[in-house]
Amino acid sequence: MKKLLLFLNVFTWLWVGMACSSDDELQEPPKGPVRPTMNVEDSLVMVAYYHSMKCAEWKEPFHWDITDYTTWGDVTAALDTEKNEYRITKIRVSRPDLLPAGYSLPSELGNLPYLTWLEIMGDERAVGGIPKEIFNCPLELLFICGKGFNGEIPKEIGKVADTMKWLYIANTSFTKLPEEIGLLKNLGHQAYLCGNEFTGTPPLSLRDLTECANLCDNCFTEMDWRFYTEGKGTVPALYSNYLSGEIPEEVFDTEYWKIYKLQLLNQRGGGFSNYPY
Secondary structure (H helix, E strand, C coil), rough: CCEEEEEEECCCCCCCCEEEECCECCCCCCCCCCCEEEEEHHHHHHHHHHHCCHHHHCCCCCCCCCCEEHHHCCCEEEEEEECEEEEEEEEEECHHHHCCCCCCCCCCHHCCCCCEEEEECCCCCCCCCCCHHHHHHHCCEEECCCCCCEECHHHHHHHHHCCCCCEEEEECEEEEHHHHHCCCCCCCCEEECCCCCCCCCCCCCHHHHHCCCEECHHHCCCCHHHHHHHHCCCCCCCCCCCCCCCCCCCHCHHHHHHHHHHHHHHCCCEEEEECCC
């Protein structure tokens, strides 16, 4: 898309048809500028979104009417002035209390080639996870919140390494964070990954991020001490996880221990027997 000039908080629903007179003769087209339409492929994606997110059941003021685009709140479209059609660029859900139970993210969102912003403020009534297809989009921001979201963060998250600038996944039931998370080296802010149910060992690739990832209040039980002993990159904040056992003596002798020793405070799993803080 060469030109995206007009941004809208709601978008135009495309109705395709030809008006005929009573004797089936074609009427003259209306004079004046042609009204922009919604890109057909984007329209089909939003139909899938409408059903998967149960938009027909959203409460006021965000209740969606499929026949009235002005009710499709928290969606932003931009006008491609060359093709005179709208393309979806942002989707937000900011009021989980207005949603019905059982809403989920559809895989069809991955067919939006200009979607840069996906923000879902959910709750425990959400179902399913993050479709891997979403990372076909040039996402710059991904914000997912809500205990109903579950499963694994798809390894396909690495596909948005060149575009992703903000990552916020918090207070969900996701259990696995893939190694590909470390590919997001263009993040302009700390990766905020708190309050989930990530288990096992934090991916070593997190040290490749520009800023320390925040992984507090998860369920990690094991620590990869190479975060300290190899002295590369950053060490994630792991407050209030379930780490326990004994810290290897060689860790205490590293410069990284002096810098990042407080990243392991307040473990809920009994803590480390030789942790002096």
